[in-house]
Amino acid sequence: MEYNEKVCSHMQHKIVFTETQEKGLGITVKSARELERMRRAGRIVALTIQALRQAVRPGVRTRELDSLAEREITRLGGRPAFKGYRGFPATICVSINEEIVHGIPGDRMVREGDIVSLDVGAIVDGFYGDAAVTVAAGQVPDEVRRLLEVTEGALHAGIRAARAGARVGDVSAAVEAFVASRGQYGVVRQYVGHGIGRLLHEEPQVPNYGPPGLGVLLRPGMTIAIEPMVNLGTWETRVLGDDWTVVTADGSLSAHFEHTIAITDGEPQVLTVP
Numbered sequence: 638m639e640y641n642e643k644v645c646s647h648m649q650h651k652i653v654f655t656e657t658q659e660k661g662l663g664i665t666v667k668s669a670r671e672l673e674r675m676r677r678a679g680r681i682v683a684l685t686i687q688a689l690r691q692a693v694r695p696g697v698r699t700r701e702l703d704s705l706a707e708r709e710i711t712r713l714g715g716r717p718a719f720k721g722y723r724g725f726p727a728t729i730c731v732s733i734n735e736e737i738v739h740g741i742p743g744d745r746m747v748r749e750g751d752i753v754s755l756d757v758g759a760i761v762d763g764f765y766g767d768a769a770v771t772v773a774a775g776q777v778p779d780e781v782r783r784l785l786e787v788t789e790g791a792l793h794a795g796i797r798a799a800r801a802g803a804r805v806g807d808v809s810a811a812v813e814a815f816v817a818s819r820g821q822y823g824v825v826r827q828y829v830g831h832g833i834g835r836l837l838h839e840e841p842q843v844p845n846y847g848p849p850g851l852g853v854l855l856r857p858g859m860t861i862a863i864e865p866m867v868n869l870g871t872w873e874t875r876v877l878g879d880d881w882t883v884v885t886a887d888g889s890l891s892a893h894f895e896h897t898i899a900i901t902d903g904e905p906q907v908l909t910v911p
């Protein structure tokens with residue numbers, strides 16, 4: 638690995654290797670037909686996120702958001718991608734305030750001023766889609782609104798850099814540089830984006846930091862999930878006693894935005910769109 642031996646893939650903090658590494662597989666390039674299937678999976682993820690956005694408000698319980706997501710994914714012809722994945726017990730991850738990723742839906746009630754990260758994955762016809770957004774419940778201070786804007790902006794900076802002929806490190810550097818240009822934030826290092834396709838987590842890993850010009854060469858047909866996680870405080874993280882929920886080490890707020898995209902001959906194509 639070119640980056641950092643300690644980098645773990647998103648959604649698998651207990652294991653250093655991605656599924657493709659475990660299975661001895663390399664980076665996969667998708668055919669036009671395969672990309673079409675990934676677009677279908679991506680559409681289901683995007684529509685589900687749309688429904689969840691409407692549902693996030695003070696008073697809603699995170700379990701209700703999970704049920705809504707499962708109903709939507711199923712109604713649209715997909716299956717939840719995260720449920721049962723390495724033992725994850727729910728359809729979506731719901732991570733509130735200082736929770737960064739992998740929060741488990743349950744009895745917790747969303748309160749006015751919370752920021753709620755929703756990570757949604759679906760599988761359709763053997764292919765995965767994966768995306769995330771952070772939504773504010775009611776009014777939040779300007780500083781928090783800005784955290785969300787900076788994180789989403791960093792995702793789009795990463796997407797713009799994901800072109801054939803560029804390297805994974807160019808995506809990583811673009812994300813990091815965008816965040817740095819907007820102020821003093823912590824870009825999470827321990828959890829990263831990933832290749833995606835027939836597996837939820839394929840090679841290559843896609844960190845949100847690091848020097849440009851390094852890493853895997855991007856080619857048309859490669860599909861990756863880019864997912865910056867940005868904290869109001871430092872980048873350090875820790876995992877709660879449930880063995881899943883990742884929180885900021887300093888208790889600061891955190892935002893997370895993700896899209897699944899395809900590398901093409903021209904503009905990168907976002908697959909997780911309605």
Ligand code: MG
Nearest residue numbers: 647767862864
């Ligand atoms: Mg992901």
